[in-house]
Every structure is written in C-alpha cells, then in structure tokens.
Amino acid sequence: MVEALSIALLSAARKSVGPARELRVDVNPEKGDIVAVAKLIASEDVKSPYEEISLEIARKINPEAKLGDEIEVKVTPKDFGRIAAQTARQTMMQQLRIAEKAMIYDEFKDRAGDIVGGTVRRFDKSDVMIDLGKFEGTMPSRERVSTDQYSIGDRIRAYVVAVENGARGPEIILSRSHPNFVRRLFEFEVSEIADQTVEIRGIAREPGFRTKVAVYSANTKVDPVGACVGLRGARVKNIVRELNNEKVDIIRWSEDLTEFVTDALKPAIIRSIEIDEGQHQIRVTVDEEELSKAIGRRGQNARLTSRLLGWDVQIEKDASKTEIFEKRVIDAATEFVTHIGEENINIDTAIKLVKGGIVNLEFFSMVDVSDVAEILEGDQASAEKICSAARKIDLEGNVDAAAENASENENNDDNDQLERTEESAGSEVDEVEKESEGELESV
Secondary structure: OHHHHHHHHHHHHHHHHOOOOOOEEEEOOOOOOEEEEEEEEEEOOOOOOOOEEEHHHHHHHOOOOOOOOEEEEEOOOOOHHHHHHHHHHHHHHHHHHHHHHHHHHHHHOOOOOOEEEEEEEEEEOOEEEEEOOOOEEEEOHHHOOOOOOOOOOOEEEEEEEEEEEEOOEEEEEEEOOOHHHHHHHHHHHOHHHHOOOOEEEEEEEEOOOEEEEEEEOOOOOOOHHHHHHOHHHHHHHHHHHHOOOOEEEEEEOOOOHHHHHHHHOOOOOEEEEEEEOOOOEEEEEEOHHHHHHHHOHHHHHHHHHHHHHOOEEEEEEOOHHHHHHHHHHHHHHHHHHHHHOOOOOOHHHHHHHHHOOOOOHHHHHOOOHHHHHHHOOOOHHHHHHHHHHHHHHHHHHHHHHHHHHHHHHHHHHHHHHHHHHHHHHHHHHHHHHHHHHHHHHHO
C-alpha cells in the first residue's frame, strides 16, 4: 500500500514540481511525513533549473559539494499535503478494488467445473449478470439455453466454465448449456456416481431439447441405468426439473457397438446394423414406420447418437419390404394383362387397379364400374371395357368349375356303387363258407 501511495504521490508531484531530475517521493508511515526529493547536479552556470543547482546553494545543503556532484534537494510543494490526501484516498480505493479482484480470482480459480447458485441481477445486452453473494458472475449468450427465460431476481444454478483474469480483472464465466452441467447434476443426485460405482462414459446434449447420457458400472450387481433413474424416477426427475423439462435419455454403455447403437436409438426398432471401421461409420436400417423415431425430431436422435458414439451414424429405411410389395403389384398386374388381354388393359392401367385395391379377377364381380373408373381417374370407357372382359372370364371360370364339380360328383357316385357291389358280393361268399363249415361239422 505504501509503495502504491508513493507511486501515486510521485505522479502528483510531477504535476506540481515539474520534470525534475530523478524525482521521487518518500513516505514515512510511522510519522506520516511526505517529502518530494530530486537529484540535481551542482553547476556554476545553471541552464536547466529542473536538472541543475548552483554550486553556492548546493554547498548550503552539503558543504563538501563540488562541481558535477549529485545533490538531493527537497522540492516538496507548499500545498502538497492536500494533494497527498486526495491522492492517498484515490490510491486506497484503487488498491481495495485490486485486492477485491485478487480475492475473487483466488477464491474461484480452483472452482472451475463446480456448480454455483446465484440470483439474476441484471442484463448486459444478451448476457446475464448473476449475483453470487460477494461476487458477480457472467453468463454469456453463447452459454445460455435458448429455451430458458430469466427475470431479475430469479434464483438459478450454473456451471463455472472458467475464471478469466483479464484486463478488467477476474471474470467468472457461467454456463447452463455446457454438457458438464448435466454431468455435475448427476454427480449430486446419484450417490453411485459420486463414489464412482457408476461411471458416466459419455454425454451428448442439445441444450433445452434433449440429452443422452451413457453410463457404465464395473460391478455386475449394480444396474447403472436403474441407479441413475432412481426409485420411481425420483433422481432423474430432479435433474429434468433443474434443466426445465429437457428430455434426458439414460443409456447403458457397452463395448459392443451393435448393442450400444440399439440402446441409443430407442424407442426405434432396429432391423440391421452394418459397421464400417475404415470409414468410422455405422449404417442402421429400420422399417419405414420406424424411420421417424430413429431419426428423431429434426434429426435430433441421430445427431446425438453420433456424438455419443463418436461415429458417423447413417439411418436408412429398409427397402426390402417395399421391393416385395412392388413385386407383388407387378405380378398381380401381369396376371390381369395375361387373363384380360392386352387389347383390353395395359400394364400401367393394371398397376393402377392393383394399387387401388383390386388385387385379383374376383374383385371385378364385387365392384361397380364407377369404382373402377374412379381408380382410373374418370376413364369410364376403359373401366367398362375392363370390367366386361374380367367378368366374362370370371363367368367362364365358374361354368368350367361347375362342370368339373359335376364330373367329380358322377365319378364319386360310380365309385360308391362299385364299393357297395363289392361289399354285397363279399357278404354272400362269407355266408356260403359258413354253410360249408356247418355241413362238415355235422358229418
């Protein structure tokens, strides 16, 4: 403090005394004396009063003074006491501010990575200034969650990203969007994570929307996912509440990429997984109805899974079912053309009819011509032509089927008559044999 005061008084003395040679200010903290001293050179002919002093005056100060000697001369101004008091006050205030900043830096320099609580004090453009008690923290716009709204006086918790000692002094940078904010919340809520029974292997986050957390436990008796969720979801609910209802997915970490990807993309049902280690890419195939679940809203689920795994995850729909369906459509349409005739229907029209719900010839006997015309986009003439030809084929088929049934019935009747004849003949033979046996016995 004394040294700082001397520097401040020296600056004030230069304004009052002028540019004296080697000017300094001596402060006696015990007596409170303040003296301005300059070193002047003894000279016979004084040309610069700020640097030289006459030999006669020099010998009054020091009787043994010679030409060219440096003589210390007191040059304290008359009103220097008032100036010194003002300067001392300003210097003390400045030193207090510096000491306060140094105290802030010393207290928070080792707290980077912790969570602190405070009150929203004010807004500086898009930055939020947070009162931390003795100190003030800054949450820049880049560290804010876009979906969060703050008002002056709100109590919030934030993650200490860094303590920067800049030109304006120490600055405490806070964040609510940092992935480690979620990590620290889990450490506070889940005792198994705090004692390292459960380990957080990875976090992928889109602040305000969704977070995926991969957890692992070397202890086979501990369920890492269940430990993080808590009884009836109590633990994870506290975290979700702190994150303003941001969705949190807790996933079991696994060295098996196939298993890990399957868990990470839930609730989507995976059909197949291909891993390309050379390209560091994972190709996932899902059914068409599962595609939206796997990709997520605006691709969110796929992006977070890629970040969590550190692999490029590509999600595609399974085309095999579509190919099978298209093949069946083509087969049914080809059957129409074969039976109805190319002069009545072409392959494109047949495909329209199949996709419209008419999948075989029997349907033509159950639908109206107007229904067929509607499928063909109002082509009444073609609809009548096709229906007439199809129903004719269906009628002929019914006649042939009836004839076949009648023939089968006649054959069945002949077979029955033959079987009855054979049965009666067999019974007569049995009776003759029995009579013969009786005669022999009587003899």
